[in-house]
Amino acid sequence: xxxxxxxxxxxxxxxxxxxxxxxxxxxxxxxxxxxxxxxxxxxxxxxxxxxxx
Numbered sequence: 096x097x098x099x100x101x102x103x104x105x106x107x108x109x110x111x112x113x114x115x116x117x118x119x120x121x122x123x124x125x126x127x128x129x130x131x132x133x134x135x136x137x138x139x140x141x142x143x144x145x146x147x148x
Contacts, residue, residue: 099113101113102115102116102117104117104120104121104124104125105133105137106121106125106129106130106133107124107125109124
């Protein structure tokens with residue numbers, strides 16, 4: 096099984112335990128507004144692309 100490095104939350108920079116997913120962390124630890132602001136900031140900086148691209 097390949098090594099999977101730990102995931103870091105893009106909002107709070109917390110390194111997640113290996114048995115946690117980023118989705119679980121975002122839902123349980125951050126408000127929808129925090130997540131929306133992070134997504135908007137990444138989109139505006141060009142960090143996100145459409146799936147079709």
